[in-house]
Amino acid sequence: MTEVYAEFRDAVNMTPAELRKWLDTAESQEVGQKSSAGGESVGHDSGRKIIGILGKKKGDLTEADEKHMQKVVGYVHRHMAQRPDGDVSESRWRYSLMNWGHDPLKK
Secondary structure, X not given: OHHHHHHHHHHXXXXXXXXXXXXXXXXXXXXXXXXXXXXXXXXXXXHHHHHHHHOXXXXXXXXXXXXXXXXXXXXXXXXXXXXXXXXXXXXXXXXXXXXOOOOOOOO
């Protein structure tokens, strides 16, 4: 779990407070693939799970948490490789990544 945890902490560069605030925005809720049941997007749901993971001590993480951390790392790495040209500050690409806990404009 240590390697996955380190990769997850590198991929997720938003704090729980930043992510919670972001998930409450209209922009956050307008991007991403909707689940088969409709309603909330997969990324928005992931953001809520990330907040929960970030709120736990490393020793309290479950197998399900580890699986989700792997999913987050894969998503962030894939989408960072697909960065569009030009200004991305108000792009669906950035907003989707932010739902997954990564703001590509954050230093």
